[in-house]
Amino acid sequence: FFLASTSEVYGDPDVHPQPETYNGNVNPIGPRGVYDESKRFAEAITMAYHRKHKIDTRIIRIFNTYGPRMRADDxxxxxxxxxxxxxxxxxxxxGDGTQTRSFQFVDDLVEGIVRLMGVEYNLPVNLGNPYEFTMQELAKKVINLTGSKSQIRYLPLPQDDPRRRRPDISRAKALLDWEPRINLDEGLKKSLDYFKCVLLK
Structure with missing residues (x-):
């Protein structure tokens, strides 16, 4: 049984970067709580089935992933x-754009999933890119890449929005001999080519 979990199980983390041993900082009744807690529950019940019924399970905590074939209105x-x-x-x-995320290209994620399915390991494994960028940095990269005339508009930060997000991928490196190969600039170029095709249809 394969569970696609999420970095959202860490909530707005007090530990940085986030290792799999960190239990998170989630507001269970906040506006993001339903998604965060549903994934935490999914992990809990997956591990319960593994322990009780000896089900062969894999849990991947996926960090921000992007790439071709994402919907434009995703x-x-x-x-x-x-x-x-x-x-x-x-x-x-x-917010002010100083919050960070780590962006993983979809090809790297798929490679990590394939490798995890080939080993016997039942605890969660982070899959993400350990290089973090602020939202301002990402916006400027996209504007420069596209040659757009766009400006940046700032709106209020939603409640419980994580300030920082970056995976500790030590476990994936040791267990899977895996780490991301595609950097953000290369991944954005690949994604841009796809989005141009979609939006020009």
Whole structure:
């Protein structure tokens, strides 16, 4: 049984970067709580089935992933920025833009999943890119890459939005001999080519 979990199980983390041993800082009744807690529960019940019924399980905690074939209206920040930039619309940043994320190209994620399925290991494994960028840095990269005339628009930061997010991938390195190969600049170029095709249809 394979569970695609998420870095959201760490909530707004007090530990940085986040190792799999960190139990997180999640507000269970906040506006993000339903998603965060549903994934935490999914991990708990997966481990319960593994212990009780000896089910062969794998749990991957996926950090921000992007790449071709994402929907333009997906709602995630890379999609939003590329779509807005290609339409010369303002790029929307929530808060002051100093919050960070780590962006993983989809090919690297798939490689990590394949490798995990080939080993016997049942505890969670982080899969993500350990290089973090602020939202301001990401927005500027997208504007420069697209040659857009877009400006940056700042809106209020949603409640419980994580200030920092970066995986500790020591476990994946040791267990899977895995680490991301595609950097953000290369991944954004690959994604841009796809988004241009989609938006020009």
């Amino acid at each position: 709602g995630r920040v890379v999609c939003n920025f590329l779509t807005q930039a290609l339409n010369d619309q303002p790029l929307t940043i929530y």
